[in-house]
Amino acid sequence: MGNFTKWIGATLGWSFGGPIGGILGFIFGNIIDGLSEQVPAAKQIPKGSGPRRRSADKTQTTPGDFEVSLLVLAAVVIKSDGNVKKSELEFVRMNFMKMYGTSRANKAFKLFNGIMQKENIPTRKVCVQIREHMTHAARLQLVHFLFGISKADGMVSQIEIDTIKRISVYLYISNRDFESIKAMFYKKTAYDPYKILEITTTATEVEVKKAYRTLAKKHHPDKLRHLGEEHIKGAEEKFQAIQKAYEIIKNERGF
Secondary structure: OHHHHHHHHHHOOHHHOHHHHHHHHHHHHHHHHOOOOOOOHHHOOOOOOOOOOOOOOOOOOOHHHHHHHHHHHHHHHHHOOOOOOHHHHHHHHHHHHHHHOHHHHHHHHHHHHHHHOOOOOOHHHHHHHHHHHOOHHHHHHHHHHHHHHHOOOOOOOHHHHHHHHHHHHHOOOOHHHHHHHHHOOOOOOOOOHHHHOOOOOOOOHHHHHHHHHHHHHHOOHHHHHHHOHHHHHHHHHHHHHHHHHHHHHHHHHOO
C-alpha cells in the first residue's frame, strides 16, 4: 500500500481533485479494506474521503494526470457494451508495459482494476475536468488510444463508437477530428485516406496539401513532449497514419 500511494502521490497533479479524485478515493478505500497487514496510521486514507485536493495547474498536465485520465476513460469504453473482453484488458496492460515498463505498468493496471470495479463513472464530469486542464493535442491522443482499445478484439462495435463519440464531444474534440481518428481504426468500407485528412475526394491539390500541413501540425508528437517520452510513440503512430494517407492521395493524383 505504501509504495502504491507514494507512486500515485508523486505522479498526479490536478487529478487529485474533482470527480477523478473521487474515483481515486473510492479505489483507495477498497484497497485499504482489502489489506491483510496493518497500515501505518500516517499512510492511511480514510475511506470515502478521497485524495487531497491540490491547486490546479491549468497549463501543464503531468504524465500521471494523463495516465489516470486515460485509465478512467478506457474503463468507460470497455464497459460500454456490457461485455468486458479479456483482449481489451490485455491491450491496456500491454500498452502500459510498452510505455512505462513492468513495474510502473503493474501499478497502473492495479489502479485500472480498481476503476473497473466502480459501477458508475460520471463520464461527463470527468471529461469536463480533463478538458479544463489538458491541452487539445493530449485530448486528441486520449481519443486515439480509446479507439485502439475498442479495436483490440479485432472489431469496433457501434456502442463503443458511440461512447467514444460522446467522450469526444465532452472533451471538445471536433467532429472532423473525431472522424479522422476513427478512420485510422474503423474500416467499415474501404480504407479512406481522404477521411483521415478531413477532406473529400473533390478537394483540390492545394486543399490536400493544406489539409496535410494542418493535421501534421495539430498531431505532431512534439506537442506531447511534456507528458514524457513514453507517450511519444502513440503520437508517432497517429502522425504516421496522417503521412500515409497523404502519400496515398499524392501518388494517386501524381503530384
